[in-house]
Amino acid sequence: METLKEKTAKGLIWGLMNNGSTQILNLIFGIFLGRLLTPSDYGMVGVLTIFTAIAGNLQSSGFTQALTNMKHPESRDYNAVFWFNVIVSISIYTILFFCAPLISLFFHQPALTELSRFVFLSFVISSFGIAHGAYMFKNLMVKENTVTGFAALVTSGIVGVVLAINGQSYWSLAWQQIIYITIINIGRYFYTPWHPTLHIDLRPIKKMLNFSMKILLTSIINTLNSNILVFIFGRLYPIKAVGSFTQANKWNTMAYSFLSGTMAQVAQPVMAQVTGDNERERRVFRKMMRLTAMLSFPAMFGLAMVAEEFILLTIHEQWLSSVPLLRILCIGGAFMPLYTLYQNLMISRGRSDIYLWCTVVQIVIQIAIVVAFAKFDMQAMVWAYTAGNIVFIGIWQYFLNKLTGIRTTEIMRDICPFMISAAAVMAAVWPLTAPISNLWLLLICRFILAAVLYLAIMRLAHAEILNEAIEFVKNRKKR
Known part of the structure; x- marks a missing residue:
């Protein structure tokens, strides 16, 4: 039998492969679509994100987390969740x-009527697989999720690019x-041994309802928090400007979700297994925090440093207005995996x-910040929003301390060395490489130099989490 440490490590490895392949494919198809489509095209689909995301929250209703927390969920539990999701989504x-x-009237875009009716079909289709996804999540089937996600990204990406080449604009997205x-x-459906039956019995939903409804409300509020800027920008600014922000937010989200998505696939199942043993x-938790900080800060600060050459080399000058927004978002994005x-x-x-x-308090504060800065330009609003997200981690830490006894000073010792090291590396690499005029050479030099300097600092500082990761990889190779 595998130990919890081995299961966690295996889940993290497959999670890294899953999210790594996901982000690489998203990068490739994102470059193609970014060159073929306009900011207005992205803006059209971007303003609908908040509606599809909230609808997705409502249909799943937190039951994935509820099933994961159950010690031994039965077939009737999964079946009840399946039919509940289908009924609610329709x-x-x-x-x-x-x-x-x-919706089209609010955003001053008549074409949104037909487009939204089509896009909203996505959450109806997804409702038929939520219970199966919960089963895979509960049983740490990260490898199977990796294969499924890879196939979905390749197929959908090819379809999107082909449609964009044929002039289908936002319909390709x-x-x-x-x-x-x-x-x-x-x-x-292929990987999950459980399948629904036609017997509709929603009674098992009752025992999950108290827990799952709180998760549902939280998910909706998180969705509002993540999409509030797009929603407000869609009302205040031209659709082209919204598209520039959507593009910047897309690259930022792709970058930080590589790590946060990996951790999310193992964090709750693993933490649920050690609940009750405080030490x-x-x-x-602290080991996961150190691993996350070690990877997140250099990755996101690095993307902020190379934002301009990255945008120019991949999706060209038409998206140059998204560069300053991307830099701001990346600073906040470095903290998102910690959340x-x-x-x-x-x-x-x-x-x-x-x-x-x-989450309720956070969204209230964020809306207040955004409204207060609405009289300023888009960059000022994004700065304020980002700063609010970073500062609010302190509230989560307060409750973490109440539940587990992990003090703020301990968390600071876990994350600050990585944050400071990453910031110092980027601050040093920027002026050293600034004289390079060739964009490709500049991008490559900044990436390599930053990576070498950061790893050197970690080795000189004898970062325990890095040594553990290296030792684990060596042991796996020996096997």
């Missing part, structure tokens, strides 16, 4: 179908979403109430 789609003209979720569902829980760990610990402890209220 109901939501019906409402949004008739609200589509109001819409079809890409639909194809992606369809392939994901096919993969889930072991503290040790596991993932805090949130998953709360969920594994069954404290969805803390998860809910922390």
Whole structure:
């Protein structure tokens, strides 16, 4: 039998492969689509994100986390979640179908009526695979998720590029979403031994409802928090400007979700297994925190440093206006994987109430900040939003201390050395490489020099988490 450490390591390895392949494919197809489409095309689909995301929250209703926290969920539990999701998603789609003209009126874009009705089909399709996804998540089937995600990204990406080449503009992005979720569902059905029955019994939902409803409300609020800027920008600015922000936010999200997505695939299942053993829980959480900080800060600060040459080399001058926005977002993005760990610990402890209220307070503060800075330009609003997200980690840390006894000073010792080292490396590399005029050479030199300097600092500082990671890889090769 594998130990928890081995299961966690295996999950992280497959998670890294999953998210690594995901981001590489997203990068490749994102470059093609960025060159073929305009900021306005991205803006059209971008303003609909908040509606599809909230609809997705409503249909899943936090049952994935509820099933994961159950010791031994039965077939009838999964079946109840399956039918609940299907019924709710069809109901939501019906409402949004008739609200589509109001959405287009709000954003001053008549074409959004037809486009939104098509895009909203994505969450109806996804509802048929949520219970299967919960089964795979519960059982740490990260390898199977990797294969499924790879197939979905390749297929949907090719469809999107072909449609864009044939002049389908924003419809290529819409079809890409639909194809992606369809392939994901096919993969889930193929790998999952459990399948739904036609017997509809929603009674098991009742025992999950108290926990899952808090997760649902929290997910909706998180979605509002993540998309509030796009929503406000869509109302205040031309659709082209919204597209520039959407492009910057896309690259930022792709970068930090590589790590936060990897951690999310193992954090809650692992933390749920050590709940009750306080000392072991503290040790596991802090080790995850150090690993996350070691990877997140150099990756995100590095992307901020090379943002201009990256945008110019990949999607060209038409997206140059997204560069300053990308730099700002990357600074906040470095902290987002840390949020993932805090949130998953709360969920594994069954404290969805803390998860809910922390998120409620956060979105209220963020909306207040955005409204207060609405009289300024887009960059000022993004700066304020980013600063608010960083500062609010302190609130999550307060509750972490109450639950586990992990002090703020301990967390600071875990993350600050990596944050300071990454910032110092980028500050040193920037002027050293500034005289290089060739963009490709500049990008390569900055990447290599920053990576070498950062690793050298970690080795000289005898970073324990780096040594453990290297030792684990060596042991696997010996096997």
